Amino acid sequence: MEDFFISSMQEYGYIILFFWSILEGESGLVMAGLFSHTGDMQLFIAIFVAGLGGFAGDQIYFYIGRFNKSYVHRTLKKQRRKFALAHLLLKKHGWPIIFLQRYLYGLRTIIPIAIGLTGYSAKKYAVINLFAAWCWAALIIIPVWYFGNEILGVIKWAKTHWYYALPLIGLLIGVAYYYLHTITEKTLKTKVDQK
Template identity: 60%
Template sequence: MEELFTQWLQEYGYIILFIWSTLEGELGLIMAGIMCHTGHMTISIAIIVAGLGGFVGDQVYFYIGRYNKQFIYKKLKTQRRKFALAHLLLQRYGWPIIFAQRYLYGMRTVIPMSIGVTRYSAKTFAFINLISALVWAAITILLAYFFGEQLLQIVHYAKEHYYIAIPFALILGGGIYYYMHKATAKAEQKMTGK
């Protein structure tokens, strides 16, 4: 199975990278950086493909917000707190939040949709989003490229000792969930004034 997956990455790597970047894909970018390190991908093409994928994904989320407001309000009730936080961040920080939203765990899809719901300029959003996506792709892929040998060693070690990662993953996941829950609750509280 692993050999088949590696073969697919070598044959269809750029297509997989584009799709993965469209859907959210730091892990895909790290894999692309490692493949650039091993010589299976060209670094400049990987950065452009990943950047365009990230750009397209966020544009789709923006236009879902722009043209499907009722659907969003109805179907995404459970994300209410994240939407409140996204609106608060946009009001407080303006365009830099569009640039930084890729690095906010759990908010990458919510922020473009919530900006789409507002009257924010679609052209301005697209321009900032494109620059942000290319920078995001370049930083992640270059880091993975430069630390490719170390990452390959970690992957090899993790394959042999996978059971060690379980407690760390649980602690990390729990911490991220707790932090996001507190932050969104605080934002919702500020928005409602309660």
């Protein structure tokens, strides 16, 4: 399975990276950084393609909000607090929130939809979104490319010592999820209560 995955990435890497980035997958960017480190991808082409994918994904969400308002309100009722927070963030911070949306846990897809629901300029959103997507791709791919030997060493160690690594990884993911979920919920509650 691993050999199939690696050969697929080597042959169709940029296409896979583009579609993976539409889904906002940092794991795809990590793989692109590692493949750039090993020479199976070109670093700047990987950043360019990943940025385009991230841009396309957020544009899709933006236009879902812009042209399907009743559908969004009907199907995403449970996300009302997050939409309220996204609107507050846009009002308070303006265009920088478009730049930062990819790093806000729990709001990554909500913010583009919420911006689409407003009268925000589609052209302005697209320009900011494109540059933000390329920055997002570069901020993840370049460090992975640079520290490729160290990351590959950890992966090699984890493959032979998986029985140690698996519980540790599970614990780290659980702690990170709990921490980020708690912070996001507290922020949402505070912002909505203030409104």
